[in-house]
Amino acid sequence: MxxxxxxxxxxxLAGIMFLVSSGFTLVFGVMRVANLAHGAFYLLGGxxxxxxxxxxxxxxxxxxxxxxxxxxxxxxxxxxxxxxIRGNVMAEVLLTLGLVFVIDDVALAIWGGxxxxxxxxxxxxxxxxxxxxxxxxxxxxxxxxxVAVLVGLGLYYLLRRTRVGAIVRAGVDDREMVGAxxxxxxxxxxxxxxxxxxxxxxxxxxxxxxxxxxxxxxATILTFALVTVIVGGLxxxxxxxxxxxxxxxxxxxxxxxxxxLAHFALFAPLxxxxxxxxxxxxxxxxx
Amino acid sequence: MPRIERRLRVGLAVTAALVxxxxxxxxxxxxxxxxxxxxxxxxxxxxxxYAANGKDLQSGFEIGLKEFGSEVxxxxxxxxxxxxxxxxxxxxxxxxxxxxxxxQVVQGPMATNEIAAVAPLLAxxxxxxxxxxxxxxxxxDSWAKTGNGFTSGYSCDQTALVAAEWAYNEMKWRHITLxxxxxSWGWATAGGFKSAFEKLGGKIDKxxxxxxxxxxxxxxxxxxxxxxxxxxxxxxGAFSVKFINAYKSFGLTGKIPVFGVTPLIDGxxxxxxDPAATEGVYAGAQYCDGIDTPENKKFxxxxxxxxxxxxxxxxxxxxxxxxVLVSALKARNGxxxxxxxxxxxxxxxxxxxxxxxxxISDKSFSPIQNIYICQVKMVNxxxxxxxxxxxxxxPPQGNVLDYATWEKNFKRYTQARP
Numbered sequence: 274m275x276x277x278x279x280x281x282x283x284x285x286l287a288g289i290m291f292l293v294s295s296g297f298t299l300v301f302g303v304m305r306v307a308n309l310a311h312g313a314f315y316l317l318g319g320x321x322x323x324x325x326x327x328x329x330x331x332x333x334x335x336x337x338x339x340x341x342x343x344x345x346x347x348x349x350x351x352x353x354x355x356x357x358i359r360g361n362v363m364a365e366v367l368l369t370l371g372l373v374f375v376i377d378d379v380a381l382a383i384w385g386g387x388x389x390x391x392x393x394x395x396x397x398x399x400x401x402x403x404x405x406x407x408x409x410x411x412x413x414x415x416x417x418x419x420v421a422v423l424v425g426l427g428l429y430y431l432l433r434r435t436r437v438g439a440i441v442r443a444g445v446d447d448r449e450m451v452g453a454x455x456x457x458x459x460x461x462x463x464x465x466x467x468x469x470x471x472x473x474x475x476x477x478x479x480x481x482x483x484x485x486x487x488x489x490x491x492a493t494i495l496t497f498a499l500v501t502v503i504v505g506g507l508x509x510x511x512x513x514x515x516x517x518x519x520x521x522x523x524x525x526x527x528x529x530x531x532x533x534l535a536h537f538a539l540f541a542p543l544x545x546x547x548x549x550x551x552x553x554x555x556x557x558x559x560x
Numbered sequence: 561m562p563r564i565e566r567r568l569r570v571g572l573a574v575t576a577a578l579v580x581x582x583x584x585x586x587x588x589x590x591x592x593x594x595x596x597x598x599x600x601x602x603x604x605x606x607x608x609x610y611a612a613n614g615k616d617l618q619s620g621f622e623i624g625l626k627e628f629g630s631e632v633x634x635x636x637x638x639x640x641x642x643x644x645x646x647x648x649x650x651x652x653x654x655x656x657x658x659x660x661x662x663x664q665v666v667q668g669p670m671a672t673n674e675i676a677a678v679a680p681l682l683a684x685x686x687x688x689x690x691x692x693x694x695x696x697x698x699x700x701d702s703w704a705k706t707g708n709g710f711t712s713g714y715s716c717d718q719t720a721l722v723a724a725e726w727a728y729n730e731m732k733w734r735h736i737t738l739x740x741x742x743x744s745w746g747w748a749t750a751g752g753f754k755s756a757f758e759k760l761g762g763k764i765d766k767x768x769x770x771x772x773x774x775x776x777x778x779x780x781x782x783x784x785x786x787x788x789x790x791x792x793x794x795x796x797g798a799f800s801v802k803f804i805n806a807y808k809s810f811g812l813t814g815k816i817p818v819f820g821v822t823p824l825i826d827g828x829x830x831x832x833x834d835p836a837a838t839e840g841v842y843a844g845a846q847y848c849d850g851i852d853t854p855e856n857k858k859f860x861x862x863x864x865x866x867x868x869x870x871x872x873x874x875x876x877x878x879x880x881x882x883x884v885l886v887s888a889l890k891a892r893n894g895x896x897x898x899x900x901x902x903x904x905x906x907x908x909x910x911x912x913x914x915x916x917x918x919x920i921s922d923k924s925f926s927p928i929q930n931i932y933i934c935q936v937k938m939v940n941x942x943x944x945x946x947x948x949x950x951x952x953x954x955p956p957q958g959n960v961l962d963y964a965t966w967e968k969n970f971k972r973y974t975q976a977r978p
Contacts, residue, residue: 275783282778283779286778385612386609386610387829388797390802390832400810484802489609490775493775525778
């Protein structure tokens with residue numbers, strides 16, 4: 274019984290991590306940019322959803338507005354800033370790190386530093402008794418799990434079954450070749466960066482319902498996302514799915530059954546993977 | 561690469577120029593003046609994770625100075641609010657700088673680890689310090705040795721000791737589950753609760769330690785045994801919001817009563833909390849915004865006018881520190897130059913604070929004061945924290961333990977899990 278609850282907890286945490294880390298890994302895979310501002314997009318998404326819900330009162334609209342706003346922000350930042358320093362790894366790291374500070378401080382000025390949480394409407398704020406047991410489980414977490422699965426399927430379809438996906442995957446493998454085929458790589462970069470920001474913003478809006486939102490939440494979630502993509506394999510979409518599951522479940526079992534090793538449980542898979550398979554479980558060794 | 565280097569160099573040059581300008585501005589301020597202001601240093605986090613609490617401290621202190629007077633015997637009280645970023649190492653450098661600049665009285669920083677980090681430095685220099693709370697053996701030891709410091713806030717486990725007494729005697733709870741944050745504040749709070757509750761004859765069903773890096777509290781909340789009488793949650797800040805939300809979403813609200821200490825239902829977080837999850841939660845607290853004293857009415861009104869919400873314990877603690885400072889300065893005719901005499905005067909102050917009468921114990925250098933059991937109630941559409949029972953003039957060791965046992969426990973539990 275306890276095991277079932279902890280498994281569900283792990284899966285829902287994996288859901289949030291998947292939303293965040295899939296965006297991160299896409300951007301890295303295609304653009305080779307380790308976007309450290311990804312966590313800040315998550316934070317911003319959560320805050321924007323919070324304010325939208327306060328003003329309009331519709332939760333789903335809040336998630337939508339958050340996702341679209343962060344996507345637009347991602348688009349603008351890619352076109353105006355990241356674009357200029359393409360290929361210069363050091364500058365990219367510094368720039369995205371600088372963006373973290375700017376976004377964090379702007380958020381602090383607008384929303385203050387008190388912990389916020391997003392209130393869910395009606396039935397979603399309740400909890401259900403799972404069929405065939407006496408387990409009470411919050412609907413919000415089931416929603417997150419459902420959304421993560423849907424987004425996962427959507428991304429899978431986009432990447433594996435469409436022409437856009439083929440271009441993106443080709444971009445991961447060999448950017449020069451894609452350019453040589455007459456495809457506008459710049460456009461692909463911008464689109465992927467915006468998509469990554471969109472996923473982070475949506476993750477923030479949904480995550481804010483079960484995790485609190487405040488200064489520092491971005492760093493927490495970025496840590497999770499980094500561990501997830503390193504375990505799964507940098508740049509690999511399937512890796513993000515697998516990494517989220519491994520990290521989400523392990524860190525939850527760790528917290529529940531070996532509380533004094535909880536922190537270790539998060540980083541243990543990272544250490545093991547780096548020792549045995551440094552490119553990640555599903556990562557490839559192409560440079 | 562060379563281009564970046566050049567930019568970096570330009571950046572460095574600009575920074576260096578700014579630093580030089582800033583220090584020379586400070587230097588000219590320090591010298592020359594003939595009116596001899598009273599120099600008060602107030603290190604606090606103005607950026608970073610704790611910035612909101614830091615601003616609350618500043619607001620409370622400023623309201624206090626406005627109320628009790630920012631001038632004593634013709635001397636102006638000159639307060640320097642300096643950023644510590646909530647980080648012990650930065651706090652240490654900040655305080656060192658403040659001492660070099662001639663601080664005569666220090667209002668200690670905010671986070672428990674910051675306070676512990678600067679305590680020995682302040683003691684070495686003999687500078688009078690009024691800390692936000694007493695939560696480390698480092699403070700107790702250095703204050704006992706040099707007599708320079710005390711707190712007009714609370715000793716870390718004072719509220720937990722009273723909460724245990726109330727839970728056992730009034731609510732007749734015998735089995736308690738104890739989720740607590742896994743660092744010194746949580747250890748001290750949980751340890752205090754446990755020692756008093758077990759001395760009375762109660763039993764702790766389970767201790768659940770929550771690391772202060774935990775993003776998701778579901779795995780902790782779901783470990784609470786279903787047959788426990790009540791849950792004492794030693795959590796604070798963002799964890800209070802997370803805990804109460806998770807408690808509700810896993811269907812425990814209304815089934816197993818939940819209580820804690822001051823920061824669980826503090827005024828600073830109530831406006832953002834879900835009423836359905838928070839209403840009815842109890843806490844042992846030295847301050848909650850519904851306390852019915854004329855001093856508190858006045859304070860709440862002023863604070864609400866300035867900040868558009870009800871005050872929490874940070875704001876009140878800062879307000880009380882201003883009250884203590886001004887009272888002591890009045891007793892000394894505005895003379896803060898003698899560190900020893902100033903520290904003594906501050907410790908001898910007895911005041912009627914918003915939270916009620918406060919005096920300082922000469923053994924633990926922390927307040928003897930009323931401790932309230934507060935409950936969250938909906939008042940005119942807003943969540944407020946309202947006292948339902950008052951324990952009057954509680955000493956730092958509480959009403960259950962003797963002083964020697966308390967001191968031994970306190971020194972142990974601030975350094976390791978109970």
